[in-house]
Amino acid sequence: MKKLLLALASTAAVIGFASAAAAQEKAKVCFVYVGSKTDGGWTQAHDIGRLELEKQLGDKIETQFLENVPEGPDAERAIERMARSGCGLIYTTSFGFMDATIKIAQKFPDVKFEHATGYKSAPNVATYNSRFYEGRYIQGVIAAKMSEKGVAGYIASFPIPEVVMGINAFVIGARSVNPDFKIKVVWANTWFDPGKEADAAKALVDQGVDILTQHTDTTAPMQVAAERGIKAFGQASDMIAAGPKTQLTAIVDTWGAYYVKRTQAFLDGKWETTSSWDGLKDGILTMAPYTNMPDDVKKLAEDAEAKIKSGELKPFTGPLKKQDGSEWLAAGASSDDGTLLGMNFYVEGVDDQLPK
Amino acid sequence: MRIELEKRAKISALFSILSPFIAFLLTIIFGGIMFALLGKNPVTALYSFFVEPLSEVWSLHELAIKAAPLILIAVGLSVCFRSNNWNIGAEGQFIMGAIAGSTLPVVFYEWQSPLVLPLMMLMGMLGGALFAAIPAFLKAHMNTNEILTSLMLVYVAQLFLDWLVRGPWRNPGGMNFPETRTFAPDAILPELIASGRTHWGFAFAIIAAILVWFMMRYTLKGFEISVLGQSERAGRFAGFSSRRMIWFSMLLSGALAGLAGISEVSGAIQQLRPVISPGYGFTAIIVAFLGRLNPLGIIAAGLVLALTYLGGEAAQLSLGVSDKVTRVFQGLLLFFVLSCDTLIHYRIRLVWYRFTASDLDRSR
Numbered sequence: 180m181k182k183l184l185l186a187l188a189s190t191a192a193v194i195g196f197a198s199a200a201a202a203q204e205k206a207k208v209c210f211v212y213v214g215s216k217t218d219g220g221w222t223q224a225h226d227i228g229r230l231e232l233e234k235q236l237g238d239k240i241e242t243q244f245l246e247n248v249p250e251g252p253d254a255e256r257a258i259e260r261m262a263r264s265g266c267g268l269i270y271t272t273s274f275g276f277m278d279a280t281i282k283i284a285q286k287f288p289d290v291k292f293e294h295a296t297g298y299k300s301a302p303n304v305a306t307y308n309s310r311f312y313e314g315r316y317i318q319g320v321i322a323a324k325m326s327e328k329g330v331a332g333y334i335a336s337f338p339i340p341e342v343v344m345g346i347n348a349f350v351i352g353a354r355s356v357n358p359d360f361k362i363k364v365v366w367a368n369t370w371f372d373p374g375k376e377a378d379a380a381k382a383l384v385d386q387g388v389d390i391l392t393q394h395t396d397t398t399a400p401m402q403v404a405a406e407r408g409i410k411a412f413g414q415a416s417d418m419i420a421a422g423p424k425t426q427l428t429a430i431v432d433t434w435g436a437y438y439v440k441r442t443q444a445f446l447d448g449k450w451e452t453t454s455s456w457d458g459l460k461d462g463i464l465t466m467a468p469y470t471n472m473p474d475d476v477k478k479l480a481e482d483a484e485a486k487i488k489s490g491e492l493k494p495f496t497g498p499l500k501k502q503d504g505s506e507w508l509a510a511g512a513s514s515d516d517g518t519l520l521g522m523n524f525y526v527e528g529v530d531d532q533l534p535k
Numbered sequence: 536m537r538i539e540l541e542k543r544a545k546i547s548a549l550f551s552i553l554s555p556f557i558a559f560l561l562t563i564i565f566g567g568i569m570f571a572l573l574g575k576n577p578v579t580a581l582y583s584f585f586v587e588p589l590s591e592v593w594s595l596h597e598l599a600i601k602a603a604p605l606i607l608i609a610v611g612l613s614v615c616f617r618s619n620n621w622n623i624g625a626e627g628q629f630i631m632g633a634i635a636g637s638t639l640p641v642v643f644y645e646w647q648s649p650l651v652l653p654l655m656m657l658m659g660m661l662g663g664a665l666f667a668a669i670p671a672f673l674k675a676h677m678n679t680n681e682i683l684t685s686l687m688l689v690y691v692a693q694l695f696l697d698w699l700v701r702g703p704w705r706n707p708g709g710m711n712f713p714e715t716r717t718f719a720p721d722a723i724l725p726e727l728i729a730s731g732r733t734h735w736g737f738a739f740a741i742i743a744a745i746l747v748w749f750m751m752r753y754t755l756k757g758f759e760i761s762v763l764g765q766s767e768r769a770g771r772f773a774g775f776s777s778r779r780m781i782w783f784s785m786l787l788s789g790a791l792a793g794l795a796g797i798s799e800v801s802g803a804i805q806q807l808r809p810v811i812s813p814g815y816g817f818t819a820i821i822v823a824f825l826g827r828l829n830p831l832g833i834i835a836a837g838l839v840l841a842l843t844y845l846g847g848e849a850a851q852l853s854l855g856v857s858d859k860v861t862r863v864f865q866g867l868l869l870f871f872v873l874s875c876d877t878l879i880h881y882r883i884r885l886v887w888y889r890f891t892a893s894d895l896d897r898s899r
Contacts, residue, residue, distance in 0.1 A: 246851070
């Protein structure tokens with residue numbers, strides 16, 4: 180036993196030195212994931228971004244990650260372990276890691292942190308998010324053109340501002356084409372649960388919707404839509420494989436663009452804390468190919484995309500009314516980002532009560 | 536051919552002591568083989584799994600934080616399991632304890648006094664105990680199966696917490712995100728020693744384990760628990776009431792799970808969130824059996840299991856292996872511990888067997 184321990188310790192010491200030497204050559208960039216890197220949705224999109232980063236800057240950096248990290252004290256430990264193991268830049272890719280990131284950042288002022296989708300920052304903590312709602316607006320435009328009944332179904336995860344914002348953007352896009360368009364919402368109360376998502380999809384189809392969209396991460400709703408012969412939109416990743424004749428388009432998270440930009444700044448010594456909220460024009464989200472639709476609809480969608488990219492079209496622009504009929508934005512006025520990030524009300528056209 | 540387990544006439548005292556070590560050695564060997572098959576150096580892998588987390592002070596603190604709720608819950612469960620009451624719902628009692636204790640810092644957040652913390656702990660225990668009282672009542676008076684009722688109440692607790700933090704208890708300054716306000720300083724369990732994050736929850740766990748060990752070993756109550764667990768009939772002849780035992784064991788384990796819940800929330804998370812436990816209540820069942828339902832063994836088992844979590848992270852970072860490897864490793868450990876323990880009490884016998892016509896008839 181003693182010999183074994185000795186052997187263990189000495190090998191470990193050698194390896195320890197070796198990895199310390201390697202770390203001096205390359206900067207370490209680390210990622211904390213809330214899910215599995217092969218979840219087919221949110222975390223996988225971040226991991227694809229990490230691989231993109233390795234591809235582009237692989238000669239100057241190495242990346243490491245921890246997956247399936249539960250939010251709470253476990254996240255704090257995981258982040259601290261990274262900071263201690265020599266990571267210079269740490270991306271924490273879930274909203275629930277916010278307080279843990281801030282706490283550890285205070286302890287390690289020389290390490291830089293980037294937290295996804297949160298609202299707390301510090302001199303060494305930047306936040307980043309993606310304007311997913313721009314893609315949802317385009318989906319709404321397509322839905323209004325494609326739907327015969329004028330009703331779409333929306334499978335939502337949790338009533339947080341991010342999701343409410345997406346629902347509203349979809350409705351606003353749809354109503355820009357068909358002012359009577361309505362959507363029905365089912366709250367699945369999960370980000371990732373094929374069974375629940377499929378049930379929600381079936382319930383919506385039974386209520387008579389003929390287009391489905393989702394703010395959850397599995398392909399189950401897409402499959403239900405394919406079985407029932409209606410059209411649907413993909414989420415987070417291109418889900419065309421689950422519905423070759425069903426998917427109209429999908430919002431694809433392409434975090435790589437942001438990761439490369441920020442890591443380059445870090446390497447150049449120009450990293451500063453920011454609150455970044457990039458959109459279609461920055462390449463942080465892209466639309467999957469417009470498929471299964473007539474050419475005129477495709478043209479309309481491409482126009483909307485081009486206008487959003489150029490800044491000519493802002494989805495949250497008046498005249499807009501809230502669900503109860505009261506005025507929200509006057510004609511020509513656009514919402515500020517603060518209102519969007521704390522959004523807790525529906526616009527007109529949503530056939531649902533926001534869970535309180 | 537058939538494999539039979541035959542009870543040994545005499546249990547070897549030596550192997551009773553050696554068995555956990557043999558199990559550990561087997562885990563290391565097979566774990567090493569697994570890492571070799573994955574193309575990783577087994578020595579580095581095992582080093583980062585078992586030694587690296589113990590080599591730094593901060594990491595030892597993290598070990599204590601991770602082990603504290605496991606030990607606290609498992610100690611309570613050991614009393615339940617010993618007395619033949621199968622409380623599977625510790626996860627729910629953990630959550631209800633956390634909710635009950637958090638009433639003060641969330642709803643009455645303006646009241647600040649040194650009394651807040653002790654009251655929170657008491658309310659946490661009360662919350663857990665009351666929630667465990669439901670399956671206790673159902674079993675004691677309606678003869679329902681406590682495995683089912685306690686398990687199903689876990690979902691009730693999880694959804695209740697979910698509703699609270701998204702609805703009435705949501706932080707008004709939190710941008711509508713589902714979490715409560717963060718606790719004020721006098722509602723936060725202080726750190727035990729200055730060198731790291733370990734809070735008083737770990738002390739509670741150790742104290743509880745020692746007290747329960749003392750009770751089981753030296754008091755009439757402990758004797759009553761063992762007797763009723765082994766044979767209810769014999770217990771009745773001795774004048775023990777199995778109905779009262781249901782109440783006692785369920786309330787005790789509920790209170791300890793509740794204390795674990797409020798300690799975790801107050802010491803480590805410092806607010807309520809939709810999810811406050813990565814399954815501590817269920818993992819504690821493993822810890823209880825790993826510690827052979829002995830409170831002192833449970834302390835060791837809790838630390839070992841916590842070590843595999845920390846080691847799994849270290850291995851992920853240093854080797855780039857998937858976190859699933861951690862689960863496999865925990866599975867290996869548990870498998871070998873339980874099988875080694877089984878082989879102390881039983882021997883394996885191969886029964887060579889010839890088929891006869893009557894066997895064929897029977898199987899038809």
